[in-house]
Amino acid sequence: MNTNYTAMRERPRRLLLCLDGVPYELIRQARQRGLFDRFHEPSRLLSPFPTMTNVALSTMFKASAPAGYESLYFDCERREMRGGIGKYVGRRTADKIPSSYMDRLDYQEPLHFEFLIYVAPEKIWQTDFSRFRQCLRAHAPAQDFFAFLKSTDGLLHIRGAEELNVALERLNELLRGVMKEYGQDTEIVLFSDHGMNLIENRRVSLRTHLRSCGYEFSHNLRGASASRIAVPAFGLCGYAAIYSLNDEVAEKVADNLTELEGVDFSICRKEDSVVVKSAQGEARILRKVRDEETFYRYQRIAGDPLKLQPTVKRMKEWFDAEDYAPEDVWYEQTGDHSYPDVLANLYGALFDSRVRHTANLLVSFKDGYYYGAKAFSYLAPRLRATHGNALSPSSNAFLMSTHRTFPATVRAKEANSILC
Ligand SMILES: [Zn+2]
Known part of the structure; x- marks a missing residue:
């Protein structure tokens, strides 16, 4: 995000952090354990059906609609299947950007991480988190910053809630460091794109x-x-x-x-x-x-x-x-x-x-x-969690801020005015 309001800004600088696939319920539980205690009460952010990343984030940011629900999709004009695994190989060039919300991102993991997460989930989330921290450090301190931590989604799919909770603890520490460094002048908005069921599928x-x-x-x-x-x-x-x-x-x-x-x-x-x-x-x-x-x-x-x-x-x-x-x-x-x-x-x-x-x-x-x-x-011979359906575990993403309280439930289409 290259919004620089230093001269005219009427709000604190904003750090937007999206945790892919983290359900409202796990954040509620984390708060009961004392994590994220500097944040206001989390809201349930309703993810649209099918509860998938590109559908959710393009709606939440009022961005361009992605071609399909995932990178392999059916093209209704050409009447054929397009995209797929090739979209994940190499660098994130323009043809690999599914929706314009991605233009706003200051940090997201390199493409191949989306697959490595299946092979080495612990290593990948740790690397993802520390790369985010480095990237934030290198960013101009007066400008808004938008990061998308994607490894949390794969981690939940492969390892389930227990491992995710370890990652949330690490994130809690990391964000405490960020708050200490930037103080009250930076608002942190933490949210997710969709939730997840937490059972074997x-x-x-x-x-x-x-x-x-x-x-x-x-x-x-x-x-x-x-x-x-x-x-x-x-x-x-x-x-x-x-x-x-x-x-x-x-x-x-x-x-x-x-x-x-x-x-x-x-x-x-x-x-x-x-x-x-x-x-x-x-x-x-x-x-x-x-x-x-x-x-x-x-x-x-x-x-x-x-x-x-x-x-x-x-x-x-x-x-x-x-x-x-x-x-x-x-x-x-x-x-x-x-x-x-x-x-x-x-x-x-x-x-x-x-x-x-x-x-x-x-x-x-x-x-x-x-x-x-x-x-x-x-x-992934065992799938310990997944999302995509219209039931509440997948539909209930979360949204919370260090500076603001939002309604108990927020619709995806209303998120834009809160996030941007
Ligand atoms: Zn997923």
């Missing part, structure tokens, strides 16, 4: 199952075959993005997925609504805008796939004649739901261009399940 047999239902997995979708689908498989995460001939095909795939172990629900578009399908039933999410105010409707077709019935009862007085309620009321009533702020979150996942090439179908897995590249499964 296993692979969903997505390919086997969909093949047995008659679908063919392909790298491109040129031509008019309704049985061909493209599913970019990369990091070992709790969601899958499925591309198909059109939204009608996607809805059929969603039907086939309701019976697969590990699938929580799938969403696809139907005209201007979102269809939610799961073993628990089917529902629609509808949005309307009236006098610049946004309203959502949860229309149950069968069962209650998003477990919203008790909330709907509580909100009775808020519904209009068409069964819509204001976005802010839904947010107030579902901010701490097991699917936080679920209607706006899922609707936005398919209609708000969180990525340039939105999938026809997004699948949210239950905690304990992932899908991704087989090659990574060999590198």
Whole structure:
């Protein structure tokens, strides 16, 4: 960040520090152990679905949408898979920058660390932390500084919460040093992009199952075959993005997925609504805008796939004649739901261009399940934590500051005014 406000700044210099993948819950626990005690109470920062780094940070910084959910993605115009592992080789040249939020970074680990973390997690996080400290030391003391510590994500995936807690202790010491050096003139804002479940996760047999239902997995979708689908498989995460001939095909795939172990629900578009399908039933999410105010409707077709019935009862007085309620009321009533702020979150996942090439179908897995590249499964035979789904452990990132107190829950799209 080259914001230099020395002459005119009305706020303290800001040190922004993003810890990749650290869930709200682990920070809350760390504070109970006495860590980060110079910070104000942490807020839950709601990470958008799918709860993945580039989706989250581009939303939080109102930056350009990344091409896809991960570096391997499906290009809807070329109708083929692009990117992938090549994006990680060599230096971080322009074609390897997924979103413009990265232009703001003063520090991030070198690209190859993202893989070395699988081989030597302890060494990598320690190196990442000390490189950050060196970089900060070399930075002009009057200027804001934005660092992204990515090693915490890999560390959690591979080693789990216990090792992460060791890293948090180290970070606590490091930040005490920073506070001592810069004093009250520097505000430290510590936050994460998404959370993480903290349980062992296993692979969903997505390919086997969909093949047995008659679908063919392909790298491109040129031509008019309704049985061909493209599913970019990369990091070992709790969601899958499925591309198909059109939204009608996607809805059929969603039907086939309701019976697969590990699938929580799938969403696809139907005209201007979102269809939610799961073993628990089917529902629609509808949005309307009236006098610049946004309203959502949860229309149950069968069962209650998003477990919203008790909330709907509580909100009775808020519904209009068409069964819509204001976005802010839904947010107030579902901010701490097991699917936080679920209607706006899922609707936005398919209609708000969180990525340039939105999938026809997004699948949210239950905690304990992932899908991704087989090659990574060999590198990480045990996956002790992951993220990507719409459940609260992955959706609840955190946000806290040494100088300011924020609301208990902050939506990703509101983060920009706090962070920048
Ligand atoms: Zn991750």
